[in-house]
Amino acid sequence: MKNWHKLVVAGLFAAAAGAAAAETVEATLENGLKVVVRRDARAPVAVSQLWYRVGSVDEVNGRTGLSHLLEHMMFKGTKTVPAGEFSRRIAAAGGQDNAFTSRDYTVYFQQLAANRLPLSLTLESDRMANLTIADDVFKKELEVVKEERRWRTDDQPTGILAETLYANAFVANPVRYPVIGWMDDIQNMKPDDLRAWYREWYAPNNATLVVVGDVDPQAVIALARKEFGPLKPKPLAERRPQLEPEQKGVRRVSVKAPSELSYLTLAWQVPRLTKLAETDPYALSMLTELLDGHDAARLPRRLVREKKVALSASSSYDPLGRGSTLFTLTAVPANGVRLDRLEAALKGEIARIAQGGVSEAELARVRRQVEASRVFEKDSMFGQAMQIGSLESLGFSWRDEDEMNRRLLAVDAAAVKRAAQSLVDDKLTVVTLVAQPLKGRKIAPPADTKELR
Incomplete structure (x- = not known):
C-alpha cells in the first residue's frame, strides 16, 4: 500500500x-x-x-x-x-x-x-x-x-x-x-x-x-x-521463516524504461519489529520521520529546496510485517544532476545524522507531528479498523498500540544517531531507473517519490 x-x-x-x-x-x-x-x-x-x-x-x-x-x-x-x-x-x-x-x-x-x-x-x-x-x-x-x-x-x-x-x-x-x-x-x-x-x-x-x-x-x-460459528476450522500449512542470508556488500542494479524522469533508490536491510521491547525499529521509524515526515523535514528541505539536486526526495520504512524489510531513500534528480551526485547527496544526509546527531528541538517537532497525525487518523472509523486488523494480523494485539506509541515517543537523539550509523554499505542495495524516450507513449509518473511506497 x-x-x-x-x-x-x-x-x-x-x-x-x-x-x-x-x-x-x-x-x-x-x-x-x-x-x-x-x-x-x-x-x-x-x-x-x-x-x-x-x-x-x-x-x-x-x-x-x-x-x-x-x-x-x-x-x-x-x-x-x-x-x-x-x-x-x-x-x-x-x-x-x-x-x-x-x-x-x-x-x-x-x-x-x-x-x-x-x-x-x-x-x-x-x-x-x-x-x-x-x-x-x-x-x-x-x-x-x-x-x-x-x-x-x-x-x-x-x-x-x-x-x-x-x-x-x-x-x-x-x-x-x-x-x-x-x-x-x-x-x-x-x-x-x-x-x-x-x-x-x-x-x-x-x-x-x-x-x-x-x-x-x-x-x-x-x-x-x-x-x-458453523464454519469448520482447517489445519493450516506450516509457515517457515525463510530467513534472508546476511548481505555482505553493496548491490547495484540499473534498469531502463520509458519515462519522463529518472529515479534513484537506496535501500538498506534493517530489522523489523517482532517484539514490543525491541529498540531499533522505533529508532528507525523516528529517523524516517526526521528525514521525510513533513514538508520541512531534512530531505525535501535540503535536497529539493536548498541544494536543488532533486525534484523530490523521500524516506520510507515499514517496521511491521511478516517478512524482511528495508529502509529506503528515493529521489528524482533535478535537471542536469547526475545520479551519482544525487546518491552522494542522499548518503550525505544519513552521514550528517550518523556523525552529528539531531537536536532535541528537532525531535520534539517530529513527536508533535506524529501525535497530531494520530489524532487525525482516529477521526476515521476505517482507519481505526485498519490499525486493529493490521496489528492482529502481524502477530501483535490491538492492545499494544499505546505501548508502541510510548516507545516511539521515547526515542532519544542518541538512538536516532545509532539508527543512522546502522545504515552501512554492506547492507545497501542501489537501484537506478534510467529514463528512456517515451516514443509517443503517455506515461505520467509522479515526481513525488512517496508514490513508490
Missing part, C-alpha cells in the same frame, strides 16, 4: 484520547475466528473488515500472485450468491465494499449503515466457505489481472523500480515476490492452483473480523458467532 510506513508510524505507533475512551471488545470463536469490535457512535455507520492472514509472503516461486488473484475471484460468486451480487447487495443497502492484497494479508471490507451490518457478515461468511471458481470465469479474470499488472507495473516507471528493488535486495525471503505476481506465473496459473489456495488459507482460524462503528460490541460478537 502506498504511504504504508506513514500509517504505521502515525497510525500504529501513536495514541489519541478519543480512541482510549472507545469501548473495544474481543472474542475468539470456537472455530478460531478472532472478532474485535470497537464502538464509535459519532455516526450511525459501521465498518466491517475481514482480514485473512495470507499474502504474497506465503507464496513460492512459480506460484506467485495467487493471493491477489483469489481476491479478485472472491467477488465472482458462491453457490447461492451469483457473480457481482455481493457488491450489488451492499450498494443496494447504501454501502460500499472493496478489497486489497498485501505481502502479509488479504482484506475484504464494507462500510454501511450500522443496522445493515448483518448483511455484510452474512455475505462474508458465505464466501469464506462456499466460493465457486468456474474455469471460464477464472480465465476471464486472469486476463484482467494481466492487464492490471501491465498498467501498474510493466508500463509504470515507479512500478518497475519498486519491483526491481525488492527482487534484488532479497535473495531468499519471499518479500522479493511482487504482490500481483510475476507475469509468467500469472500466465501459467490454473484454476486448480487457485482452488487449492482457497482451501488452504481461507478458514475461520486464519482470519480476524474487525468491526468499528455505532454498534453494540456484544451484539456484534453474537452475530459473528451466528454467521461464522
